[in-house]
Amino acid sequence: EPEVTQTPSHQVTQMGQEVILRCVPISNHLYFYWYRQILGQKVEFLVSFYNNEISEKSEIFDDQFSVERPDGSNFTLKIRSTKLEDSAMYFCASSAWTGGTEAFFGQGTRLTVV
Amino acid sequence: SQQGEEDPQALSIQEGENATMNCSYKTSINNLQWYRQNSGRGLVHLILIRSNEREKHSGRLRVTLDTSKKSSSLLITASRAADTASYFCAETFGNEKLTFGTGTRLTIIP
Numbered sequence: 255e256p257e258v259t260q261t262p263s264h265q266v267t268q269m270g271q272e273v274i275l276r277c278v279p280i281s282n283h284l285y286f287y288w289y290r291q292i293l294g295q296k297v298e299f300l301v302s303f304y305n306n307e308i309s310e311k312s313e314i315f316d317d318q319f320s321v322e323r324p325d326g327s328n329f330t331l332k333i334r335s336t337k338l339e340d341s342a343m344y345f346c347a348s349s350a351w352t353g354g355t356e357a358f359f360g361q362g363t364r365l366t367v368v
Numbered sequence: 369s370q371q372g373e374e375d376p377q378a379l380s381i382q383e384g385e386n387a388t389m390n391c392s393y394k395t396s397i398n399n400l401q402w403y404r405q406n407s408g409r410g411l412v413h414l415i416l417i418r419s420n421e422r423e424k425h426s427g428r429l430r431v432t433l434d435t436s437k438k439s440s441s442l443l444i445t446a447s448r449a450a451d452t453a454s455y456f457c458a459e460t461f462g463n464e465k466l467t468f469g470t471g472t473r474l475t476i477i478p
Contacts, residue, residue, distance in 0.1 A: 258410075285464050287464070287465065287466075289466075289468075296456070296468050296469065296470050296471065297411065297456065297458075297466075297468040298468070299465045299466065299467065302464050302465055304464075309464065310464070310465055312465075343408075345410060345411065347411075349464065355416070356401070356413045356416055357401075357413065357466060358413065359403075359410040359411040359412070359413075360410055361409055361410040362408075362409070362410050364408075
């Protein structure tokens, strides 16, 4: 069964460092997303990406964040200068269609900023 | 209540019993989805119900939607230990993003 894969599963980084979280969405999907979940809190939308550009972003997704689809398979989230409050589980998701169809989530990357 | 708030926050039942979780939302929706999350893991899509539907079934899952009350419920029948997880409702309106609720933590006692 096709699945969304994320790497690494866990990343520890020093405050102020740049991190890149990687995702391989399901191959025939067209819509890609990043969500995050701070420990014990709800899952929050960060950004959606379609046709090689951001289609929507939340207030959380400020200038420190960027997304890229550098080739036909990978989808990355970059945090330029990490803060302690960026510590969270980051989930990548993809869907075949828009309009709120089923989204397939990866297993997440646990980011710990120290 | 807040957008996409589940009730109860936590639920413990004996294996074999039915579990019911509720979700309320504030705005109009295109559809509402339910996801399961095992501890520390990713979200798994369970079922999607469109705004013009009132009830939907999938295996042991039954979802209802009441747009007049802006609420949905998820019923898991004949619960199993493997159903232990957190369950989230998520709504969409006009775009692709999912707006998640606060979740219900379900514990099935063997």
